[in-house]
Amino acid sequence: MSAHRIMFWQIEYTWLFYLLSAIAVLLFLIGAGSHIWVWKKNSKSMSLKGVGHALNKMCIDIITGRRLIRGDMAAGLMHFLIFWGFFLLFIGTCVLVAHEHLFEFLEGARYLWFSVLMEIGGISLLVGIIWGLVRRYLQRVPRLERRAEDAILPLWFVLMVLSGFFLEGARLAANSPQWADWSFVGNWIAGLIPAAAAERLYPSFWWVHALLCLGFISVVCYSKMFHILSAPASIFFSSASPVLPPSIEDETGRLDVAEAVFYDGCMRCGRCVAACPSSGAGEAYAPRDFVQWARKQMWQTQFPLNDIRLWNRGDYEGTNESMWYCTTCRACLEVCPVYGAAFEAVAKERRQAVEKGTLVPTILNQTLEKLFRYDNPWESSKKQRGAWAEGLDIADLTKRGAVTDLCYFVGCTTSFDDRARSIAHSFTKILQLTGVNFGILGKKEPCCGDIARRVGEFGLFEEQKEKCKTLFDQYGITEIATSSPHCYHTLANDYPDSSFRARHYTMVLKELLKNKKLSFEKPLNVTVTYHDPCYLGRHNRIFNEPRDVIRAIPGLRLVEMEHSRENSLCCGGGGGRMWQDLKGERKMSEVRLEEAEATGAQILITACPMCLIMMEDARKAAGTREGFRVMDLNELLLEALENK
Amino acid sequence: MTELNIIICVKQIPDPEAPLSDVSIDAENLEVVVDAPQVISPFDENALEAAIQLKEELDGKVTVLSMGKKLSDSVLRKALAAGADELILLEDNGFEKLDSHSTATVLAAAIKKIGSFDLVLAGRQAGDWDSGQVGLILGEMLGLPCISLAREITVEDGSVIVKKTVPEGYERVKAKLPALITVSNEVGELRYISRTRMLKMMRGGDIPAWTAEEIGVSDDAIEKMNIASLTTPPDMTRDCQFLEGSPDQQAAALVDVFVSLR
Numbered sequence: 001m002s003a004h005r006i007m008f009w010q011i012e013y014t015w016l017f018y019l020l021s022a023i024a025v026l027l028f029l030i031g032a033g034s035h036i037w038v039w040k041k042n043s044k045s046m047s048l049k050g051v052g053h054a055l056n057k058m059c060i061d062i063i064t065g066r067r068l069i070r071g072d073m074a075a076g077l078m079h080f081l082i083f084w085g086f087f088l089l090f091i092g093t094c095v096l097v098a099h100e101h102l103f104e105f106l107e108g109a110r111y112l113w114f115s116v117l118m119e120i121g122g123i124s125l126l127v128g129i130i131w132g133l134v135r136r137y138l139q140r141v142p143r144l145e146r147r148a149e150d151a152i153l154p155l156w157f158v159l160m161v162l163s164g165f166f167l168e169g170a171r172l173a174a175n176s177p178q179w180a181d182w183s184f185v186g187n188w189i190a191g192l193i194p195a196a197a198a199e200r201l202y203p204s205f206w207w208v209h210a211l212l213c214l215g216f217i218s219v220v221c222y223s224k225m226f227h228i229l230s231a232p233a234s235i236f237f238s239s240a241s242p243v244l245p246p247s248i249e250d251e252t253g254r255l256d257v258a259e260a261v262f263y264d265g266c267m268r269c270g271r272c273v274a275a276c277p278s279s280g281a282g283e284a285y286a287p288r289d290f291v292q293w294a295r296k297q298m299w300q301t302q303f304p305l306n307d308i309r310l311w312n313r314g315d316y317e318g319t320n321e322s323m324w325y326c327t328t329c330r331a332c333l334e335v336c337p338v339y340g341a342a343f344e345a346v347a348k349e350r351r352q353a354v355e356k357g358t359l360v361p362t363i364l365n366q367t368l369e370k371l372f373r374y375d376n377p378w379e380s381s382k383k384q385r386g387a388w389a390e391g392l393d394i395a396d397l398t399k400r401g402a403v404t405d406l407c408y409f410v411g412c413t414t415s416f417d418d419r420a421r422s423i424a425h426s427f428t429k430i431l432q433l434t435g436v437n438f439g440i441l442g443k444k445e446p447c448c449g450d451i452a453r454r455v456g457e458f459g460l461f462e463e464q465k466e467k468c469k470t471l472f473d474q475y476g477i478t479e480i481a482t483s484s485p486h487c488y489h490t491l492a493n494d495y496p497d498s499s500f501r502a503r504h505y506t507m508v509l510k511e512l513l514k515n516k517k518l519s520f521e522k523p524l525n526v527t528v529t530y531h532d533p534c535y536l537g538r539h540n541r542i543f544n545e546p547r548d549v550i551r552a553i554p555g556l557r558l559v560e561m562e563h564s565r566e567n568s569l570c571c572g573g574g575g576g577r578m579w580q581d582l583k584g585e586r587k588m589s590e591v592r593l594e595e596a597e598a599t600g601a602q603i604l605i606t607a608c609p610m611c612l613i614m615m616e617d618a619r620k621a622a623g624t625r626e627g628f629r630v631m632d633l634n635e636l637l638l639e640a641l642e643n644k
Numbered sequence: 645m646t647e648l649n650i651i652i653c654v655k656q657i658p659d660p661e662a663p664l665s666d667v668s669i670d671a672e673n674l675e676v677v678v679d680a681p682q683v684i685s686p687f688d689e690n691a692l693e694a695a696i697q698l699k700e701e702l703d704g705k706v707t708v709l710s711m712g713k714k715l716s717d718s719v720l721r722k723a724l725a726a727g728a729d730e731l732i733l734l735e736d737n738g739f740e741k742l743d744s745h746s747t748a749t750v751l752a753a754a755i756k757k758i759g760s761f762d763l764v765l766a767g768r769q770a771g772d773w774d775s776g777q778v779g780l781i782l783g784e785m786l787g788l789p790c791i792s793l794a795r796e797i798t799v800e801d802g803s804v805i806v807k808k809t810v811p812e813g814y815e816r817v818k819a820k821l822p823a824l825i826t827v828s829n830e831v832g833e834l835r836y837i838s839r840t841r842m843l844k845m846m847r848g849g850d851i852p853a854w855t856a857e858e859i860g861v862s863d864d865a866i867e868k869m870n871i872a873s874l875t876t877p878p879d880m881t882r883d884c885q886f887l888e889g890s891p892d893q894q895a896a897a898l899v900d901v902f903v904s905l906r
């Protein structure tokens with residue numbers, strides 16, 4: 001007789017099983033349908049593009065778990081085991097159903113292979129789940145939470161797998177078929193069960209296993225397990241229908257489909273919390289909690305039956321303050337398995353707060369007023385804007401007859417802050433030394449609107465954008481170099497259909513280097529480390545240009561910090577945080593400064609006025625090694641050029 | 645009493661946040677020239693916030709009054725954007741550089757013309773001249789109980805209970821409505837008015853403007869502020885020295901500084 005399995009062996013009341021199965025599937029479908037219904041409500045702006053690419057990315061992410069492994073090897077492998085174990089068992093069960101109801105094919109060698117794969121699946125799932133429990137409850141990995149469902153669901157899995165193995169063991173013990181060796185786990189368990197009891201125990205094991213599995217199917221859509229479906233969906237939509245920048249006409253509170261799916265796809269893994277500089281500095285904020293809060297809000301306001309989740313319904317109260325912590329540094333998006341941007345959720349909330357008005361913190365309120373009246377967030381006057389350039393023989397493009405190849409967009413912080421002004425001084429000096437024909441907009445230079453955009457004041461952002469565009473058009477400006485990565489990001493990404501090309505100064509310097517315009521006479525024997533500004537690195541992927549320029553200085557040694565490039569740690573100044581007085585246990589800038597010092601470097605180099613101010617302040621406040629300096633890349637470069 | 649009828653008086657002034665370099669003195673014409681955009685005086689914004697919060701809590705109506713020779717709609721409509729129901733401008737060629745008493749006379753006349761109200765609010769003082777007179781004189785003219793320097797305002801059973809700032813802390817003062825209250829900054833900053841909200845308000849209907857004649861104020865009832873002379877304040881440059889070295893050296897250096905100042 002060839003190897004096979006008798007379906008429903010010894011089982012009575014199979015109709016009851018089918019009835020319960022139908023109920024479980026129905027519950028599953030209702031849950032899944034509810035999610036889709038909510039997603040659909042938020043799909044007004046959906047426009048699918050690059051579907052093939054998105055599907056491809058989704059499949060590779062799911063099958064290989066590459067994003068999970070890359071971010072955290074242990075967690076990635078754990079998930080790999082669980083995923084493949086679960087997947088094999090799921091497919092196996094479907095195969096069994098097909099075998100029973102469609103056509104019989106599980107016999108002989110095919111059945112034996114099937115048995116082996118199911119054994120592997122079970123073991124893999126069990127090992128993965130237990131590993132997960134160890135990580136969460138014994139190792140107590142900081143980014144993991146320990147809520148009710150975090151215990152219930154894994155234990156449920158353990159019971160499902162164990163009951164499955166015992167059921168198999170009882171069947172093998174009772175029948176002892178000659179192919180039992182292939183089911184190596186089941187056969188081992190069979191050895192533990194006396195043959196006489198096996199036949200009696202079998203139906204009980206069977207029902208326990210069946211009920212556990214059906215129960216699981218019923219709760220999938222009502223717990224974090226829904227990520228089985230929503231995580232792939234989120235990966236897909238994040239790439240096929242990315243979150244659109246909000247337009248002023250939008251009613252506030254509208255979500256894009258990618259956001260809605262992301263909120264449901266977040267399984268609270270906490271990777272974002274581990275990456276977030278605000279959480280890391282001990283501030284009262286965690287991106288995961290914010291996303292969960294946004295998810296709850298979405299369900300409460302959009303679904304007639306309130307939140308669909310069985311667990312964690314009441315928690316994650318958002319406070320009025322929590323939305324102001326985020327520096328929009330993008331670190332969370334870099335690590336989120338489902339490509340969710342917590343800072344976009346924050347931006348949505350900020351926008352509503354700004355429209356409402358009462359929840360805007362005082363300093364920010366004053367800053368926005370100032371920005372509106374004086375085109376800058378720093379000073380209640382426009383007059384001093386170009387003052388740094390007095391006597392430097394720099395062309396003012398707003399004056400008659402001035403025509404240049406490059407417009408240097410100085411930016412508010414560089415124009416007004418005492419420390420940051422040195423960026424303008426050194427950069428323009430370098431441009432002069434290398435013979436670049438450039439000019440500035442002087443007193444007339446407006447704010448690009450970055451701050452307004454990041455804190456959710458979209459109306460003001462639009463006004464600033466119009467001011468800039470009009471001015472650029474009026475003076476025929478087509479090439480722009482900015483001091484600040486923030487201005488660069490805003491001009492390059494938030495001004496659609498613009499008639500100019502904006503670059504950050506690091507890109508200009510790199511070009512000068514390439515064209516052999518920069519030459520150094522003497523070596524500069526120092527060790528430096530470079531801090532990637534969030535809006536240059538993570539947001540715009542400019543990682544190499546500044547490093548190339550730094551490395552071009554002879555004699556200099558560049559060492560990297562523990563967090564660099566896409567993993568760089570935010571200085572704490574972006575996203576409007578410069579104009580907030582929120583506090584944590586530590587300052588983000590001090591955390592970063594410590595890392596910089598730990599490299600043994602003598603100089604910390606940055607390429608952003610905000611970073612420069614933040615790190616310089618941290619240096620003064622926290623105190624560093626004697627002689628440790630914080631410098632802008634331009635300052636370093638000028639020092640090297642003038643080193644004769 | 646369920647609904648509350650609030651009148652609030654606001655003054656349009658050049659932004660008091662303007663740096664000193666943008667302020668100059670025209671000694672000849674006895675004028676302070678401030679090269680800065682016009683805004684609502686900060687304490688009046690506090691009063692406005694207080695008024696709107698009361699309205700949100702109890703329902704009612706907030707009417708904003710502002711007096712001047714030439715007022716800017718785009719500045720004052722901010723009050724409407726913040727949540728006030730009505731804005732009335734008191735505009736007349738004669739309403740220029742009035743002294744506190746005359747200002748109160750004009751405002752009193754306008755308030756009488758409006759007729760019914762429960763509360764009159766004003767900022768504790770204007771951000772330009774900082775006299776702090778108009779509110780209390782106005783209360784006197786209207787024959788109302790006045791409470792100054794309010795940091796918290798609650799209304800219950802036909803009375804108003806005000807926490808009033810005093811040097812030691814605060815006093816709780818109760819008065820029967822109608823009453824006049826001058827508001828201090830502790831009540832809180834005016835909520836942020838988004839540009840979208842402001843622009844929507846700018847497209848709103850016409851704002852009524854009443855002249856002196858319409859509110860029955862004759863020329864001889866008001867007087868201009870009489871400035872005897874105006875001078876630039878002495879240059880107050882500050883100097884900051886860092887004393888370096890060990891604590892002992894720093895202490896010694898500090899002693900030297902003190903000695904040299906004697």
Ligand code: SF4
Pocket residue numbers: 272275276277278279287325326327328329330331332333342343570
């Ligand atoms: S953008 Fe940065 S600060 Fe904001 S939530 Fe993400 S990691 Fe945290």
Ligand code: SF4
Pocket residue numbers: 265266267268269270271272273287288291332335336337338339340342
């Ligand atoms: S937002 Fe992303 S990274 Fe953060 S907990 Fe949710 S799934 Fe994990």
